[in-house]
Structures are given as C-alpha cells and as structure tokens.
Amino acid sequence: MSKKPHIVIIGTGGTIAGAAASETGGAYTSAKMGVDELLSVIPEIRDLADITGDQIASIGSQDMDEAVWLPLARRCNELLAHDDVDGVVITHGTDTMEETAFFLHLTVHSPKPVVLTGAMRPANAHSADGPMNLFEAVATAVCPETIGRGVTVVTNDTVWGARDVTKSCTTAIHTFQAPNFGPLGHIHAQSVEFQRMPQRKHTVDSEFHVGQLEKLPRIGIVYAHAGGDSALAVRAFIEAGYDGLIHAGFGNGNFHKDVGVAMEEAVAKGMIVVRSSRALSGATTEAGEVDDSKYGFIASGLLNPHKARILLQLALTTTRNREDIRQIFKAY
Numbered sequence: 001m002s003k004k005p006h007i008v009i010i011g012t013g014g015t016i017a018g019a020a021a022s023e024t025g026g027a028y029t030s031a032k033m034g035v036d037e038l039l040s041v042i043p044e045i046r047d048l049a050d051i052t053g054d055q056i057a058s059i060g061s062q063d064m065d066e067a068v069w070l071p072l073a074r075r076c077n078e079l080l081a082h083d084d085v086d087g088v089v090i091t092h093g094t095d096t097m098e099e100t101a102f103f104l105h106l107t108v109h110s111p112k113p114v115v116l117t118g119a120m121r122p123a124n125a126h127s128a129d130g131p132m133n134l135f136e137a138v139a140t141a142v143c144p145e146t147i148g149r150g151v152t153v154v155t156n157d158t159v160w161g162a163r164d165v166t167k168s169c170t171t172a173i174h175t176f177q178a179p180n181f182g183p184l185g186h187i188h189a190q191s192v193e194f195q196r197m198p199q200r201k202h203t204v205d206s207e208f209h210v211g212q213l214e215k216l217p218r219i220g221i222v223y224a225h226a227g228g229d230s231a232l233a234v235r236a237f238i239e240a241g242y243d244g245l246i247h248a249g250f251g252n253g254n255f256h257k258d259v260g261v262a263m264e265e266a267v268a269k270g271m272i273v274v275r276s277s278r279a280l281s282g283a284t285t286e287a288g289e290v291d292d293s294k295y296g297f298i299a300s301g302l303l304n305p306h307k308a309r310i311l312l313q314l315a316l317t318t319t320r321n322r323e324d325i326r327q328i329f330k331a332y
C-alpha cells in the first residue's frame with residue numbers, strides 16, 4: 001500500500017470551530033474548538049491523508065490582521081519546505097478568508113497546495129457545513145492537480161482561486177463566489193475536477209517575501225457614496241501618515257469631485273492612491289472616465305478594494321516607485 005500524503009491542518013478559528021447555544025441556530029461564538037476536535041467529527045479525513053494539527057490563532061476572522069498573517073505565511077513556507085509535508089489546509093472564519101487567502105497567494109513560495117476552508121454554520125448546528133468543507137479541503141490538498149494553482153479556498157463542493165473569490169452573502173452557505181470567472185474546479189465524491197489555472201503571478205513567481213517583516217505598510221480604504229463627505233476620511237489618512245489609500249469608488253472606480261481633490265492631496269504627500277470599485281464585478285480600468293496619468297492614481301483592475309489593499313501593502317515592501325507599482329497591479 002502506498003504511503004498517504006501528509007497534510008498539516010492549521011487552525012485559526014472562525015465559525016467552523018464555533019459553538020452555538022442551540023443546534024437550530026441563533027447566537028454563537030466563533031473559535032471554540034481546536035483542530036483535533038474538528039477532526040473527531042469526520043474521522044474519514046484520516047483515510048485521505050496523515051494529518052498533523054497546528055493551531056496558530058483562535059479568533060473570529062473579523063479580528064484577522066498582520067499579527068496573524070505574517071507568522072501564518074512564515075509557518076506555511078517553513079512547513080512546505082519539508083519533503084514530508086504535501087500540503088497545508090487552513091481553517092478560517094469566512095469574513096476575511098478571501099483576504100488571508102490572497103495574502104498567502106502572494107507570500108507562500110511553494111507550488112504545494114495551500115487550501116483555506118471555513119463554515120457558515122457553527123460546528124454543533126444541524127447540517128453544519130464545516131465537516132464536509134474540511135473533508136473536501138483535505139481532498140483538494142491531496143489532489144496532485146491542485147499543485148501549482150496557488151492558494152485556493154474550498155467551500156460547498158467548489159474550489160475557488162484566492163484572487164477571484166469573495167464572500168457574497170452575509171449568511172448563506174453558498175456565500176463564496178467568484179463573480180468574474182467562476183470557480184477553478186468542483187468536488188464530487190472526493191474527486192476534484194479542475195477547469196482552469198490562475199493566470200496572474202502568485203506563490204513561486206511572487207517577488208514578495210515576508211521573511212523578517214514585523215509589520216506591513218499602512219493603507220486605508222475609503223468608501224464612495226453619493227456626496228463628497230469621504231474627502232474627510234481621505235484627509236484623516238493623510239494626517240495619520242498612511243503610506244497609501246484605496247478608493248472603493250463608484251462603477252469603474254469613479255469618485256465625487258470633492259473626494260478627487262483630497263485624493264490628489266494624498267498623491268502630493270507621496271501616498272500611493274489606487275482606484276478600485278464598490279461594484280461586485282468587473283475591472284477598474286485605466287481608460288475610463290478618470291485619466292490616472294493626469295492624477296497619478298493607479299487602477300486596481302479586477303482586485304476588489306480589500307485585495308487591492310493587500311497587493312499595495314506588499315508592493316510597498318519592495319518599491320515606492322509609482323510606475324513600478326502600476327506594473328505590479330498588472331502582473332499579480
């Protein structure tokens with residue numbers, strides 16, 4: 001009999017490890033169960049792989065930040081460098097799962113699978129989605145075809161690419177979607193079928209290294225709405241000495257004229273200003289109503305505001321040159 005793959009499951013918390021007061025719903029608390037307890041609900045996972053559990057945090061992912069991201073990326077790099085580790089599965093709250101996935105997509109330097117999963121229903125709820133999601137995440141991590149596809153998210157029988165996936169619904173178990181391209185693949189009866197590869201640079205081709213980094217550049221996000229009040233938020237970030245700013249704009253990254261003035265002030269102070277969109281799909285393009293070359297802004301392309309923030313944070317660890325950063329937004 002051939003040796004089973006070795007998968008490390010890293011726990012971070014979230015609803016998948018959450019406990020509700022009642023099995024039929026209602027209030028609950030995230031991050032109550034450790035990896036071993038999760039595994040005890042689905043012993044069949046051990047038929048797929050030899051599993052080692054590792055707990056790096058126990059939080060609701062609304063509290064996720066660089067204090068967890070940096071050690072998590074280092075831990076993944078460390079583990080995957082070992083010949084006897086075939087992949088990593090990370091259990092995570094769903095609120096910021098897409099951000100952690102994209103951060104790792106750009107900072108883990110291995111072709112081996114890194115698969116994030118979570119749940120919308122607490123572990124002790126009826127029809128909890130966590131056990132099947134965890135089982136399918138491990139099935140994806142042991143699948144040889146997952147190698148080289150970058151960091152993935154597995155939920156609801158579906159494999160999503162870290163760059164594309166977003167939480168689209170506040171409560172439904174089919175919350176994860178990739179509005180522009182759809183999933184990378186599907187899972188049926190433990191077998192994973194892929195349809196496509198991510199095209200942009202990631203993992204082994206990434207130039208971003210978290211090595212000894214203790215913190216990330218400070219980037220604020222400002223949300224567009226009818227009226228120009230967000231100019232106040234832009235100026236608050238300028239005064240706080242932030243390194244950059246993402247504008248979650250209207251449609252193709254448009255901004256109210258008063259907010260545009262404040263964004264130009266940010267550029268004049270040396271901040272990098274990226275235009276993204278509050279729309280759910282489509283790219284923020286350079287050739288729209290805004291001429292970025294006139295303002296010194298950068299367009300985020302298909303990255304939503306919170307993923308554009310991560311790419312800008314990492315870009316600023318390598319360069320402060322606006323044109324270089326513009327090229328980074330075209331490459332990743």
Ligand SMILES: NC(=O)CC[C@H](N)C(=O)O
Pocket residue numbers: 013014015016030059060061062092093094095096118119120121
């Ligand atoms: N469904 C969830 O995982 C959301 C729970 C929690 N807010 C988290 O993201 O960790």
